[in-house]
């Protein structure tokens with residue numbers, strides 16, 4: 352077989368320049384983020400083979416499903432505390448701050464699968480964030496869904512708080528396996544995808560793209576012809592379709608990218 356010497360692989364530097372130009376050329380930027388953007392804040396991703404939340408299958412089967420919360424809420428709470436503690440302790444990292452920084456120059460919308468509220472804590476207005484898997488900062492009762500006020504600033508309660516109305520135990524108001532996504536966040540996300548797909552670029556950060564239905568959002572954006580940049584330490588299910596794949600840690604690549612966009 353003869354080698355074709357005319358075909359040159361696109362280098363990382365060229366892809367980086369292409370990504371800078373794509374953001375400069377668009378009025379709006381939609382960030383679609385997953386667990387990987389918060390890895391540098393000390394929150395384990397789901398699928399990290401060593402430390403991932405996924406590694407504790409029994410715990411996840413309890414605090415990650417409605418079955419666990421309905422069946423043994425006290426034990427689900429004790430496993431959930433282990434997931435919640437690093438989130439409560441975490442600070443936004445340079446990737447979250449870079450998104451906030453670019454929001455002063457561009458119209459930014461964030462669709463996040465994360466439940467850690469780090470985008471808002473980095474300064475993005477909550478109305479510009481769609482938390483499509485809910486948040487661990489809100490709670491409701493297992494039995495009737497009554498909201499329960501739990502202030503995590505004073506530490507995570509040792510045992511599950513009780514509902515003031517019906518006395519049943521608390522669970523997080525995040526989307527568990529098998530549950531539907533919160534309608535308000537879902538509508539917000541699809542509204543932005545519909546409204547902005549022609550004049551915006553999407554930046555997908557730190558997600559495997561296999562947790563549906565949220566994973567379908569970037570696909571829907573791409574199906575409408577929207578341009579996409581992806582940042583991840585490894586290829587995801589989106590990588591073959593994106594315009595620029597930038598391989599590396601979000602907290603290292605994104606600040607460099609945004610710096611180039613705004614100078």
Ligand code: NAD
Pocket residue numbers: 384385386387388389390391394395396397398399404464465466467484556557558559560561562582583584585586587599600601602
């Ligand atoms: P995932 O754990 O399945 O995948 C993480 C992705 O991030 C992988 O593609 C990995 O290669 C990439 N990644 C890891 N470190 C990175 C880094 N430093 N920079 C860039 N990319 C990095 O997570 P997912 O795809 O988001 O889906 C799992 C579900 O788990 C989501 O619904 C999410 O809500 C939930 N989750 C959330 C948090 C959080 O709120 N911080 C943490 C764990 C899990």
